[in-house]
Amino acid sequence: MSAPRPYEAADYSAAPSPAFVLDEASLRANLEHLRQVAQASGAKIICALKGFAFYESFELVRQYLPGVTASSLSEARLGKEEFGGEVHAYCPAYIPADFDGIAQIASHITFNSLPEFERYRDRLAGSSAGLRINPEYAEVETDLYNPCVPGSRLGVTEAMLGPKLPPGIEGLHFHTLCEKGADTLSRTLDHVHARFGHLLAQAKWLNMGGGHAITREGYDDALLVQLVHDVKRRYPNLESVILEPGSAVGWQTGVLVGTVLDIVQNGQTRTAMLDVSFSAHMPDTLEMPYRPAVVGDLGPEGEGERYHLGGQTCLAGDFKPDYVFDHELEVGERLVFLDMIHYTMVKTTTFNGVNLPAIAIRRESGEIDVRKTFGFEDYKRRI
Ligand SMILES: Cc1ncc(COP(=O)(O)O)c(C=O)c1O
The missing domain is CATH 2.40.37.10 (Lyase, Ornithine Decarboxylase; Chain A, domain 1)
Incomplete structure (x- = not known):
């Protein structure tokens, strides 16, 4: 033990x-770890508000992480008003009345489907548009948390896309991990490269979602660093590789x-x-x-x-x-x-x-x- x-x-x-009760010293230790991994890998690590929204601690968090990811207008506003850094957004389906508010705030907006992107492409207000891809591979044991079950509503599969990145789409985003190690990310990336590599070669950014248990004891930081370096080497066109963990920020804090x-x-x-x-x-x-x-x-x-x-x-x-x-x-x-600060408190x-x-x-x-x-x-x- x-x-x-x-x-x-x-x-x-x-x-x-x-x-x-949030323990500030434990949160700082996690943030130091996350910043160290970000620096070593060159990935941008932002905080997923759906998993960690303890905004009374954001004064501390923003010293270590450059921004947040939001899944609604309320989270985007929380990011803007309480965090103050970069705000990224992804939502399974945007609420029409909320979209312009999100576009005003978010630098990156990921869409869950191509029709959804077409619906909003003229209202981006300068945000960079991305598409959530579904690599049809996940190592999540509980279906409730598995976005790659057959018929999943989350993300665009290889079969839904052609050989070219749809015009106007600049980034790709996948989220298929749930409290997993870098070894799972490695196997997932094999599927992402195989199915979407040709599109990644045309993209400006790749968001590798959340579910990276970076602050859990025994996480293989070196492998994560190597995987990010490998992605950057394969696709030198990528201007940024993004990770958006929530749990890893509030893990055991x-x-x-x-x-x-x-x-x-x-x-x-x-x-x-x-x-x-x-x-x-x-x-x-x-x-x-x-x-x-x-x-x-x-x-x-x-x-x-x-x-x-x-x-x-x-x-x-x-x-x-x-x-x-x-x-x-x-x-x-x-x-x-x-360990009640990530997700539990938000739900x-x-x-x-x-x-x-x-x-x-x-x-x-x-x-x-x-x-x-x-x-x-x-x-x-x-x-
Ligand atoms: C799209 C997306 N990004 C990031 C996260 C954060 O994941 P985690 O808190 O497991 O790191 C989630 C969680 O559900 C998500 O759906």
Whole structure:
């Protein structure tokens, strides 16, 4: 087992409950890593707002990354107003009323289909147009996250394109990875070269999407650097190679703090009822699904006091089984869910009227800086 990251051992007792708490030092470490890879490879690395939108931290992020990628007018505006660097855009289908707003902000706009490009090509307002390609190869185990399933609605396949880059298209974009290593990128690029190499030889830029687990322990930085160099060598016409990770920015940078409200015993099953919800506050744990790590949990095979962790909503499946602790949990005790800053925080809802967790930053000094709390008005405005 690898050593706990510093954010896992940090003291969050001064945070309200529930609260998402970002650990500034861990974020800086990720950003330093990303900048180092960008410099060594010559790729431009921008932050995918869909995965990491903790804008209270953008003052720090913009010291390391030159921009963001947006998938809607709201994300584009967040990029412009809170980040301030380059904004790229890709959306599976643009909302007509929003497009001009996006074009005003974005330097690069990627289209999901050729008819979609034709619909908007006269409204680019100087942005560079790109096309999302579908290399029909992905190593994603969960179909929910696989953009290359047969009949996928995401991206243009080789069969949909001719021998020439459609006039007006300057860039190509693929996004087929999900928390993957550089070895997966290498195999994916083999398919991209085989199917779209002739078009890449005519393009100005290539965006290799997100899903690069660059900040995960053991990621092969050297291979990524080599792959980017290889792309640039094959296609010297490319002015830029872009990566747009979201997860890798917020990877292991913070927690969701919760509190035990009650203990329910039903036969052999004991459930610790919490003030957080898997359904409302961590929906990705049910979608993927995955078992979120909790500080002090000995794992389902561990020996000790065993609990289901029960969420706040009345959804029957709003729980996770088999968390084992070395002591009996008590009402009022804090539980700390790890790695909750990428996607999780962005996907919250107020289902059942549950409150949204507060948003806080653990500063590099150790101080817990509560940036936002939510209440009835936030719930009421979104229904
Ligand atoms: C087009 C596109 N770019 C970038 C990303 C970010 O991916 P990740 O957060 O896995 O790095 C996504 C995620 O879904 C995406 O759809």
